[in-house]
Amino acid sequence: xxxxxxxxxxxxxxxxxxxxxxxxxxxxxxxxxxxxxxxxxxxxxxxxxxxxxxxxxxxxxxxxxxxxxxxxxxxxxxxxxxxxxxxxxxxxxxxxxxxxxxxxxxxxxxxxxxxxxxxxxxxxxxxxxxxxxxxxxxxxxxxxxxxxxxxxxxxxxxxxxxxxxxxxxxxxxxxxxxxxxxxxxxxxxxxxxxxxxxxxxxxxxxxxxxxxxxxxxxxxxxxxxxxxxxxxxxxxxxxxxxxxxxxxxxxxxxxxxxxxxxxxxxxxxxxxxxxxxxxxxxxxxxxxxxxxxxxx
Amino acid sequence: xxxxxxxxxxxxxxxxxxxxxxxxxxxxxxxxxxxxxxxxxxxxxxxxxxxxxxxxxxxxxxxxxxxxxxxxxxxxxxxxxxxxxxxxxxxxxxxxxxxxxxxxxxxxxxxxxxxxxxxxxxxxxxxxxxxxxxxxxxxxxxxxxxxxxxxxxxxxxxxxxxxxxxxxxxxxxxxxxxxxxxxxxxxxxxxxxxxxxxxxxxxxxxxxxxxxxxxxxxxxxxxxxxxxxxxxxxxxxxxxxxxxxxxxxxxxxxxxxxxxxxxxxxxxxxxxxxxxxxxxxxxxxxxxxxxxxxxxxxxxxxxxxxxxxxxxxxxxxxxxxxxxxxx
Numbered sequence: 080x081x082x083x084x085x086x087x088x089x090x091x092x093x094x095x096x097x098x099x100x101x102x103x104x105x106x107x108x109x110x111x112x113x114x115x116x117x118x119x120x121x122x123x124x125x126x127x128x129x130x131x132x133x134x135x136x137x138x139x140x141x142x143x144x145x146x147x148x149x150x151x152x153x154x155x156x157x158x159x160x161x162x163x164x165x166x167x168x169x170x171x172x173x174x175x176x177x178x179x180x181x182x183x184x185x186x187x188x189x190x191x192x193x194x195x196x197x198x199x200x201x202x203x204x205x206x207x208x209x210x211x212x213x214x215x216x217x218x219x220x221x222x223x224x225x226x227x228x229x230x231x232x233x234x235x236x237x238x239x240x241x242x243x244x245x246x247x248x249x250x251x252x253x254x255x256x257x258x259x260x261x262x263x264x265x266x267x268x269x270x271x272x273x274x275x276x277x278x279x280x281x282x283x284x285x286x287x288x289x290x291x292x293x294x295x296x297x298x299x300x301x302x303x304x305x306x307x308x309x310x311x312x313x314x315x316x317x318x319x320x321x322x323x324x325x326x327x328x329x330x331x332x333x334x335x336x337x338x339x340x341x342x343x344x345x346x347x348x349x350x351x352x353x354x355x356x357x358x359x360x361x362x363x364x365x366x367x368x369x370x371x372x373x374x375x
Numbered sequence: 376x377x378x379x380x381x382x383x384x385x386x387x388x389x390x391x392x393x394x395x396x397x398x399x400x401x402x403x404x405x406x407x408x409x410x411x412x413x414x415x416x417x418x419x420x421x422x423x424x425x426x427x428x429x430x431x432x433x434x435x436x437x438x439x440x441x442x443x444x445x446x447x448x449x450x451x452x453x454x455x456x457x458x459x460x461x462x463x464x465x466x467x468x469x470x471x472x473x474x475x476x477x478x479x480x481x482x483x484x485x486x487x488x489x490x491x492x493x494x495x496x497x498x499x500x501x502x503x504x505x506x507x508x509x510x511x512x513x514x515x516x517x518x519x520x521x522x523x524x525x526x527x528x529x530x531x532x533x534x535x536x537x538x539x540x541x542x543x544x545x546x547x548x549x550x551x552x553x554x555x556x557x558x559x560x561x562x563x564x565x566x567x568x569x570x571x572x573x574x575x576x577x578x579x580x581x582x583x584x585x586x587x588x589x590x591x592x593x594x595x596x597x598x599x600x601x602x603x604x605x606x607x608x609x610x611x612x613x614x615x616x617x618x619x620x621x622x623x624x625x626x627x628x629x630x631x632x633x634x635x636x637x638x639x640x641x642x643x644x645x646x647x648x649x650x651x652x653x654x655x656x657x658x659x660x661x662x663x664x665x666x667x668x669x670x671x672x673x674x675x676x677x678x679x680x681x682x683x684x685x686x687x688x689x690x691x692x693x694x695x696x697x698x699x700x701x702x
Contacts, residue, residue, distance in 0.1 A: 115529035143534065177535045178482040223528055224558075225419020232481050252528055255558035257628055325560050326641050328633025336631050 103155075103162030105212045106352060107193075109244075110167065111186065111236070112221025113174040114143050116251035120308035121219075122167050124321065124332060125344055129310075130154045132169045144172040147185045168215065174232055183236050190215050190244050194367040201368075214364060216355045217280065217347060218244045221251040222268070222303060226260050229271045237277050243363055245280040245355055247347070248272075253305035253338055254323065254330050261305045268303055279303075281351065285358055298346060304339035307332055407466030409515050410656055411497075413547065414471060415490065415539070416524025417478035421554035425522075425613035426471055428626070428637060429649055430460060433615070451476040451489040472518060478535055487539050494518050494546050498671040519663045520583070520652075521547045525608065527555050531570040532578075540580045546667050548583035548659050550651075551575070556610035556643045557628060557635045564610045571608055582607070585651065586658060603651050609644040612637055 110118040119131035132150045151168040168189070173182055193214045200210040218240060222233055229237075233248075240246050248268070253261060272279060279302060286292040309332045312319045323330040332340045347355070414422050427433055454473045459466060472493070477486050497517045504513045521543065525536060540549055551571065556564065575582060585604050588597040614637050618627045626637040636642050 113529070114533075115526070117528075143530075175533060177538060178484050180482050223419065223526075225417075227419045230418070230479060235481060252558050254630070255527075255555050257630060323560060325557070325633070327557075327635050328630065330630075330632050 100161050102209070103164060104356075105164045105166070106356070107166040107168070107213060107215050107217075108347070109170070109186075109190075109215045109218040110221065111170045111173055111218060111240075112251060113223060114171065116221040116223060117308045118169060118219075118221055118251075120310055121221075121249075121251075121306060123310050124308040124340065125347065126156060126165060128154070128156055130156070130165060130167055132167070132171075143175045145176070147172040147182050149185060149189050166213065179232055182232075183239055187239065187243065190218075190240075191367065194364055195371070197364065198368055198371060214359055215244050216352075216359045218246050219343075219347075220246055220248045222248055224250050224252050224255050224264070224305075226256055226264050228267050234271065234275055234277070237272070237279065238275055241278050243367070245282075245358055245363070246277075247280050247343075248303040249343060250303050250305040252307065254307045256305065265301075265303065265305070280355070280358075282358070285362060298342075301339065301342060304343045304346075306340045306343050307338040308340070407468060408656065409468045409470075410520075410660065411470040411472060411516060411518050413474070413490075413494075413518045413521040414524070415474045415477055415521060416554075417526065418475070420524040420526055421613055422473070422522075422524055424615075425552070425554050425611060427615055428613035428645070429652065430458070430469065431615070432458060432460070451486050453489060453493045470516065483535055486535075487542055490539075491542060491546070494543065495671070498546075498668055499675070501668065502672055502675060517663055517668060518547050519656075520659045521549050522552050523549050525551055525553050525571060527553050527558050527567070527610070531567065532574045537574070537578050537580070540575075540582075541578065544581040545670060548662055548667070549581070550583050551608035552648065553608055553610045554613060557612045557630075559610065568606075568608055568610065583659070583662070585655060599650070603647055606644050606647050609648040609651070611645045611648050612643040613645070 108122070110122060112118055119133040122131045123129055130152065132152045148171055149168055150171065151166055153164065153166045155162055155164050157163070170186055173179075173186070176182065197210060197212065197214055200207060220233070220237060220240075222229065237246055237248060250256070250261070250264065250268075256264060278284070281295040281298055283295075283299070286295050307323065307330055309321045309323050309330070311321070311323075313322050313324050313329050314320075315322070315329055315331060320329075320334070321332045323332070331337050335341050412426075414426060416422050452475050454475060455470055456473070457468065457470045459468050461467070474490055477483075477490070480486065494517075501513065501515065501517055504510065523536070523540060525532065540551075543549065553559075553564075553567065553571075559567065585600060585607075588600040592600075612628065612635050614626050614628050614635075616626065616628070617624045618629045618634050620627060620634040620636060625634070625639075628635045628637075637645050640646055
């Protein structure tokens with residue numbers, strides 16, 4: 080229906096923005112992978128602050144725990160007036176034992192527990208205005224840079240987890256692969272994922288419109304991102320850059336010619352953060368809810 | 376080196392057996408050396424690339440890397456490839472024993488049984504040949520050295536590394552190696568090396584110790600030995616690709632941020648590892664013979680003695696076997 084004049088509907092967008100800024104938002108991310116793949120460093124690099132579990136216990140020597148443990152650390156970080164309550168859940172001990180059978184069970188249990196917690200709040204008669212959201216919005220899975228194929232453990236984990244949470248696989252410590260090796264490795268991983276029908280984020284089934292599809296297709300071509308993490312700055316061409324210094328050069332973490340960290344950051348934070356939350360809420364959480372309600 | 380010749384018999388007191396080392400040297404050159412190197416480590420740690428780089432050859436020309444689906448079915452395999460390398464008239468018959476499948480399964484409980492059986496079998500075979508009547512052509516397939524690859528991505532030894540090394544340290548010389556070292560900065564390498572050495576000591580793992588240089592060696596050799604000992608475990612990068620760097624062609628890996636040179640001691644310990652292997656090949660064989668094999672032999676004979684008491688041994692059978700051997 081035609082409008083005769085300016086009504087002011089678009090002002091709603093501004094109001095929503097202001098509201099979001101005031102309330103802030105929650106984002107829960109989980110990192111999974113064997114010890115030493117750079118998970119904690121990556122998280123610190125992503126959020127440009129010391130938010131990993133190691134940051135809260137500095138100087139402790141890294142010891143492999145005998146079972147998989149889950150440790151969550153919450154920080155409130157702020158940028159240009161927008162507050163984010165970020166929770167990072169780490170999984171030390173995953174994949175490090177001699178026998179790693181079922182090492183994914185504690186992780187699945189944790190994820191389902193968060194869904195349960197939300198469900199309980201949601202079905203109360205008197206509900207909180209804002210239900211605290213501890214559900215895992217994204218699970219970043221670190222694949223070791225062997226350059227060969229996905230390992231049995233990688234496949235088992237991703238197959239199970241991608242059914243209940245958004246899984247974002249990344250190639251860790253990618254500075255050990257040349258560009259050629261990287262491309263070959265990625266191709267093999269993509270083949271592997273397709274062969275085993277593992278649907279990682281962004282999932283094809285949830286593309287909403289052709290624009291979405293086009294954007295996500297471009298991302299899907301590049302998954303898994305080959306990343307390098309760094310929390311130290313170095314001088315390169317007169318600028319301070321985050322990177323790793325070696326005898327044969329400096330690996331600049333935010334240089335797309337060196338590694339795909341910027342793509343990961345853009346995906347998780349700049350472009351798809353809300354989408355990750357939406358899919359968690361509308362798809363994964365709903366599946367859980369339906370299962371639970373059918374059980375009872 | 377003085378060519379071997381009879382010196383003037385009029386030189387007082389000179390008998391002439393100082394010439395013996397030259398004779399031994401000549402015989403060795405004629406006979407050639409046999410060396411068996413076992414390579415153990417998870418998939419994707421750079422083992423094959425390193426072996427090819429060390430011996431400047433392609434030991435695995437038709438290699439197909441198996442995907443995860445195939446890996447799930449398999450158990451650890453033993454694959455031995457033998458090459459004859461010759462350099463300046465010296466022949467080396469090198470056998471590389473690969474162990475694909477090690478450390479790849481979700482449950483690695485049983486992954487070293489196959490490897491230990493293989494090592495024991497070679498000892499058993501040598502023991503059998505050595506005790507036989509015809510000992511002229513004993514082939515030595517015993518494993519003289521095991522390169523154990525530790526992941527450069529971890530923080531030190533993994534539980535599997537500890538268990539495996541403890542299971543074989545009394546059977547074979549273990550040389551721990553960290554490949555794909557270009558993933559670590561020099562500081563990270565030092566930290567990792569120290570951590571690994573601490574953990575090796577903590578768990579009582581016996582790795583191969585380079586013998587100290589004799590007091591009569593020259594200073595250069597002594598210094599080289601000191602440097603080698605101080606660098607264990609070696610952090611290496613392997614490659615047989617030639618890259619253009621600083622105007623010349625070097626073996627290395629080309630990254631967008633620079634070139635890692637395999638033979639540059641500032642980039643990695645490859646040259647040290649190669650030097651160690653070549654200068655200590657003889658010692659590795661000796662320790663295998665004098666320590667590991669003798670351990671095996673005495674254990675075996677103690678068991679074997681008991682066995683003969685328990686069972687009725689068919690003496691005629693043994694005599695027939697011996698006769699066949701003599702023929």
